[in-house]
Each structure stands twice: as C-alpha cells, then as structure tokens.
Amino acid sequence: MLAGYVELHCHSAYSFLDGASQPEELAARAAELGYEALALTDHDGVYGSLEFAHAAKFFGVRPITGAEVTLEGGAHVTLLVETKNGYANLCRLLTTAHAGTRRPGREDREPIPPSVPLETVAELSEGLVCLSGCARRGLATVDPNAAARLAQAFGRDRFFVELQRPYERGDARRNILLRDLAEHLDVETVATGDVHAHHPRRTLLQDVLVAIRCRTSLEGCEPERRGNRESFLRPPEEMLERFSFDRVAAERSAELAQRLAFDLTEELGYRYPDFSEGKEPAIGQLARICGGALTDRYPPSNRLLLGEARARLDDELRLIDELGLAGFFLLHHEVLELAREAALEVRGRDSPRHFLPPGRGRGSSVGSIVCYLTGLSHVDPVENELSLGRFLNRELAAVPDIDLDFPRDIREKLIVAVTERYGREHAALVASFATYRSRGAIRDVGKALGLPHAELERLARLSDGWDARRVGEELERLPDAERKLGSRRWRAFAWLTGEIAGLPRHVSQHPGGMIVSTRPLVELVPVQPAAMAGRQLCQWDKDSCSDAGFLKIDLLGLGMLSAVEDCVEQIAYIHGEVIDLSRIAFDDRAVFEDIQRADTVGAFQIESRAQMQSLLRTKPENLDDLTGQVALVRPGPIQGKAVHPYIDARERLRRDPAYVWPVDHELLREPLRATYGVVVFQDQVLEVAIALAGFTVGEAEGLRRAMSRKRSHDALEAYRGRFVAGAATNGVDAET
Numbered sequence: 001m002l003a004g005y006v007e008l009h010c011h012s013a014y015s016f017l018d019g020a021s022q023p024e025e026l027a028a029r030a031a032e033l034g035y036e037a038l039a040l041t042d043h044d045g046v047y048g049s050l051e052f053a054h055a056a057k058f059f060g061v062r063p064i065t066g067a068e069v070t071l072e073g074g075a076h077v078t079l080l081v082e083t084k085n086g087y088a089n090l091c092r093l094l095t096t097a098h099a100g101t102r103r104p105g106r107e108d109r110e111p112i113p114p115s116v117p118l119e120t121v122a123e124l125s126e127g128l129v130c131l132s133g134c135a136r137r138g139l140a141t142v143d144p145n146a147a148a149r150l151a152q153a154f155g156r157d158r159f160f161v162e163l164q165r166p167y168e169r170g171d172a173r174r175n176i177l178l179r180d181l182a183e184h185l186d187v188e189t190v191a192t193g194d195v196h197a198h199h200p201r202r203t204l205l206q207d208v209l210v211a212i213r214c215r216t217s218l219e220g221c222e223p224e225r226r227g228n229r230e231s232f233l234r235p236p237e238e239m240l241e242r243f244s245f246d247r248v249a250a251e252r253s254a255e256l257a258q259r260l261a262f263d264l265t266e267e268l269g270y271r272y273p274d275f276s277e278g279k280e281p282a283i284g285q286l287a288r289i290c291g292g293a294l295t296d297r298y299p300p301s302n303r304l305l306l307g308e309a310r311a312r313l314d315d316e317l318r319l320i321d322e323l324g325l326a327g328f329f330l331l332h333h334e335v336l337e338l339a340r341e342a343a344l345e346v347r348g349r350d351s352p353r354h355f356l357p358p359g360r361g362r363g364s365s366v367g368s369i370v371c372y373l374t375g376l377s378h379v380d381p382v383e384n385e386l387s388l389g390r391f392l393n394r395e396l397a398a399v400p401d402i403d404l405d406f407p408r409d410i411r412e413k414l415i416v417a418v419t420e421r422y423g424r425e426h427a428a429l430v431a432s433f434a435t436y437r438s439r440g441a442i443r444d445v446g447k448a449l450g451l452p453h454a455e456l457e458r459l460a461r462l463s464d465g466w467d468a469r470r471v472g473e474e475l476e477r478l479p480d481a482e483r484k485l486g487s488r489r490w491r492a493f494a495w496l497t498g499e500i501a502g503l504p505r506h507v508s509q510h511p512g513g514m515i516v517s518t519r520p521l522v523e524l525v526p527v528q529p530a531a532m533a534g535r536q537l538c539q540w541d542k543d544s545c546s547d548a549g550f551l552k553i554d555l556l557g558l559g560m561l562s563a564v565e566d567c568v569e570q571i572a573y574i575h576g577e578v579i580d581l582s583r584i585a586f587d588d589r590a591v592f593e594d595i596q597r598a599d600t601v602g603a604f605q606i607e608s609r610a611q612m613q614s615l616l617r618t619k620p621e622n623l624d625d626l627t628g629q630v631a632l633v634r635p636g637p638i639q640g641k642a643v644h645p646y647i648d649a650r651e652r653l654r655r656d657p658a659y660v661w662p663v664d665h666e667l668l669r670e671p672l673r674a675t676y677g678v679v680v681f682q683d684q685v686l687e688v689a690i691a692l693a694g695f696t697v698g699e700a701e702g703l704r705r706a707m708s709r710k711r712s713h714d715a716l717e718a719y720r721g722r723f724v725a726g727a728a729t730n731g732v733d734a735e736t
Helices: 023-033 049-058 084-099 118-123 144-154 171-185 200-214 236-242 244-259 282-297 303-323 326-347 363-367 369-373 408-422 438-448 453-462 468-476 481-485 488-500 542-547 559-575 589-596 609-618 623-632 635-639 643-655 682-693 697-710 713-729
Strands: 037-043 062-070 076-081 128-131 159-163 188-191 360-362 403-406 427-435 504-516 527-529 536-541 551-557
Touching: 023 037, 023 049, 023 713, 037 049, 037 076, 049 062, 049 542, 062 084, 076 084, 084 118, 084 128, 084 527, 118 144, 128 144, 144 159, 144 171, 159 171, 159 244, 171 188, 171 244, 188 244, 200 438, 200 488, 236 244, 282 303, 282 326, 282 369, 303 326, 303 369, 326 403, 326 408, 326 551, 360 363, 363 369, 403 408, 408 427, 408 504, 408 551, 408 559, 427 542, 438 453, 438 468, 438 488, 453 468, 468 481, 468 488, 481 488, 504 536, 504 542, 536 542, 542 551, 589 609, 609 623, 609 643, 623 643, 635 643, 682 697, 682 713, 697 713
Parallel strands: 037 062, 128 159, 159 188, 403 551, 427 536
Antiparallel strands: 062 076, 076 128, 360 403, 427 504, 504 551, 527 536
C-alpha cells in the first residue's frame, strides 16, 4: 500500500451555498500542501469539474472526477470515476437525479432537490467507485441495509465504507459502527475529510453560506452548519495523524487514487456533427456553398475585388480544412437555414421584413469570408479590410465562437427548432452561474449575520452593484461608518462580502448558447431541466463547454435588432423602399459626426452616459475606432486603468500625427499597437503574455481564463510567478 493520503471527498463553490472555494483555489492549495491528486465531489453535479481538472493539471495535481450523489430518501454516497464508461454512467445518474426537479407547468418555481433511486445507482455502477457517504448523511450511517445492497452491486473492490472525523459529537462511536459494518460486508474502509474550503480563513464563510441556503441567520441554522471551522483542506501528513486510529484507511485513499485514472481533459470523447457521412467530404460541401455565393456577393464586373475575394476564400478554406473545422461551419449554416424557416413563420411572406436575413453574426467572426458567404455574417471582410486572425488561426486553442443575433421572436422559435432537428439527446442549452456581486452579497451576508434589514438596504442602494470586494470601502463612506466599523459584526460583514465575491449562487441558463453533439449528451455532461418548459441545459457554462471542445452555437436575442427590423418595415410602408442592411456604407461621415458629438441616445452599445462622455474625447472615425471605444467602457479596461491613457493618446494623435505613445516595455509595442499601449481587448492578454513572458498559446489562454472567469487570487498568484520568471528571461526588469 502507498504511504500517503489523497483527499477523495472535496466540495467547491459549485456545491451551491455549501462549498466556499473556487475549483482553482482548491487546486492551487492542494499543490501548495503537496497533494499528488485531489478529487472534486460536488453535490449532485459536475458543474465545476472541468474547470477544476484544467486548473489541477496546471498546478501539478492529478484531478479525480466525482460527485456526492443524493439518493431517494436523502442519504448521500460519494461516486468517483475510474474509467471513461464510469464517467458516462455518472453523467447518466446525475441526469436522472435532476430529471424530476421541475414540476410540469411550474418550471419557473424553485426546483425540487435532486435525487436518484438506489436501484439506478446499482444498475449504472460500471466504471465507478462508491464510497458510503459523509458523516452526517452518508448511506452507511443512515441506512446500513441499503449500503449492503450497493456493496453487493459494486463489489468489494469498488465499494468502500467512508470514515470521517469532523470533530463533532459522536465521531468515535460512528466510526466504530462503520468499521464494524465494513467487516460485516467484507469491504474495506477509506478515510476522507469532507472538505468545504481550501483554507481555514474560508470556514466562517462556509457557515454563512449554509445560513444563506437555509434562509436564516447563523444562529437560526446551528444544527445544519458545521460551526467548528474544521472543514478545510489539510496537509496530507496532518490527515494521516488525524486518522491515527485507522491509519490504513487513511493510506488506502492514496492507493485508491492511483486507480482513479480517468482524465476529464483528455478522455471526454466529444464530437460535433462533421457532415462526413455523405459522399462529398465536409470541406467539399463548404467550398461548394461558398463558391455559389461568391459571384453573388462579388460581381464579375469588379474583377480586382472578385480576384481578391477568391484568393482570400481559397486561403481560408485551406486553413479550415487544416483545422478540421468544415463541419463546424456547415453546422452553423444548417442552423441558419432553420432560422430562415423560423423567420418565415414569424414574419410572414408578405412582410417587408421577409427579405431580411434571419440573424446576423458579430464579433471576430465578421473577419471571415466563409462566414460572409454562408450568410453567418453580413459585413464584407474584403471591402472593409477585416482581419481573420482574431477569429481563426493555426494556433487556435479552442473551437471559435460565432455569435448570432436574432430578433427575440425569431430566436424563441429557433431554439425549439434546433432541439427538434438534432433531438433532445443531442442538443441542450449552456448553463450560466449567477455569481455574487455587491448588492447580492450585502443582502445575503448581512441577513446571515443578523444585521438590520433597513441599514443593509441603504448600503445596497449606495453600492455600485458590481464588485463585492469593494463593499468594505463603500461601508466606510456611510455617515455612521465609524460606529459600524467599531462593531465586530459589521467588520466581519465587510470582510465576508469580499470573500463571497464571485462565488456562484445557483445555476441558470445562458442567454442563448446551445451545444450539439453526435454522441448522446448525457454521456458527456449531465443534463437537467431549465426554468422554461421544454428546455434543458447541460451542467457546464460557456467556459467549460469551450474547454471541452464543445461546439457552442450562440443564438442571442437582441432587442435592438427587433427595433431595426421594425424600422425597415416602417420605411417600406411609408416610402415604398426595401432597405438592404448588408449594403449600408460603413464610412458614412454623417453617422460618424453624430457619434463624435455623442448624439447616440438609443444607439446600440454606445448609448450609456459613460460611452457618450467618452465619445466626445475619442471621436471614432471608423469601425476599428468604434470597436475600441465599445470595449473601452467595460469593467476590465476601467479596473485596469486603461481608459485615460487610451483617450489621451487619441487626443494627442489628433494634434500631432507623429506622436509616439509610451509603452511600459518595447516588447509590448506591437501587441498593443492598435490600442495605444494599453490592454483593452481580452485577446491582448494572450499577446502580451506571449510577447513579454514567453508563454505558450496554451499558457496564455490559461492566464486569460484565470483573469476573466473567476479572478481567483491563488490561481492568479501562481500565474504571476510564471509570468514574472518568463519576463525576466526576456530581459524585462522587475520594476516593469
């Protein structure tokens, strides 16, 4: 037996309102403590498992995939994945557990807690290891006879009686009974820690989360919460000492961990429809569609433009074939055809809107001539000299995104049409996680601490509503701040709102992201009912779906697009003219003069007060300028103090076209050339990391993910160390 300990029972914040740490924080802490491997076993889901797996591998910790599953009747078992088939079975079990959580006709109400029949767990046991559950609600503790049935189904090599020592009343007696049960069942014991926080400092927050879940104060949920601050990740050697009464059970965790070799980042086996079943290969089908549209978009009379477009198309098709993405574009084209049918049903054949495209692409995909020719974009990338590199390149780390905007009435029909076309087994909406911002943190944490409701509401109204880490600063600006900060409870409140910042509160559905798969989705990721009748969502958000290589189709409902279509209809009725939106000039000086005067009330993306104030100084002159302007007034550039340097550079260039803006280091000049030496776009994070610190594309993407997704302090600190070391190797001094 291996001498050592591996934690096989660990909850992240994706055990909603129970776990107190992000998956990346757990991975970073495990590496710091010297763990060889770590299991993530969130309640009834794998919401954070892929995020955890990538983070753990980055920090040199082997990730183990699992879940703590609730059985009918309320008992828990811990299921750990041993093989690829075991992971598929876990996903099926979790899908079954959630299947009845939404009452028919009342889908928008709070869901029923998930649970799965014990018989179903027994039937889908292949490839899984079963631990008998936690100290409080573990199956072996609650129903030893049911534990015996599972022990028989899994077999003695895949069923273990789980011992825990949370330092609660009855620990010793419970563990004696559990060891006796293991002997009676002829199975072995294994020790686990039932971790709910990566660090001791988060244990108070864990108590607060339980109070929030119970909708009461800390005092009101005392029986439910742990209270003794023991549920954090401890060093392996400390866990061995903790289980000195059964050291073999503790060391068995390391032995068992060696068997749990399934790698979620490598063995998922997802494939999106690649259209390779027909006689014509996918790339041939795509080339035929684009070739047919080429002469429609680029008349032969303009031989120069047609030649440039044909050369660009040939280059792009070669790149698409090299990357194996022909099926990706064909699938989007097929979805667009479904959208045309939905649009016809909504608009009617006699409407002037009938001639409009059903949807429009935006973002970096408008740089693709293939997107333009297949109807996914309505911006000519040749005429407008748009670059393909941000959307498609040979170092692509993930499947690219194509954001498709639709009028809301068409989008609702389209989501149903896509589900019917590919089947409920193969299509689902992407999950989204509501995370704690300042107002939610103020109300929930304050209630848990028993603070006066009226004072919490006053603070919530004064808050910026965004960053919960700043609640302490906002508290200091109140007239009675000195009195409040003299109170131990208010000081704890200020600290806890910062700690809860960004933690997920519950799962919801993404505004329009859908995934499609050739394999049944329930073998790849659990699927659960959405809060809208007839819809289902997978348990991963857009970032995890991207990490998994899932093809995500973004079907976004845009109110402004509905307004534009209404305008087209009114113009046709009043003036008898049908407007072709794809032929509107993008260099109309009158439009840009209005924008430069900030005459933009009601103009999509540039109508906010902050945008209007900024427009008066940046004075955009073309689409590229406008792209930078829209990106500038967002949390990232604002918090990164990029706004004023960007605006100052624009103003100085107008006065002196020869002006050379400063950069912190010459290696940054090229990556930040388009934004005057400051980081404005997320893509520039990758370029800076590669240019300045010598990161690989994969490492740079990991850094961008850590910055943009969860902003985990521990994870960012680890990336910072690697960044500083890489920059030093390139001759960048420590001060820079």
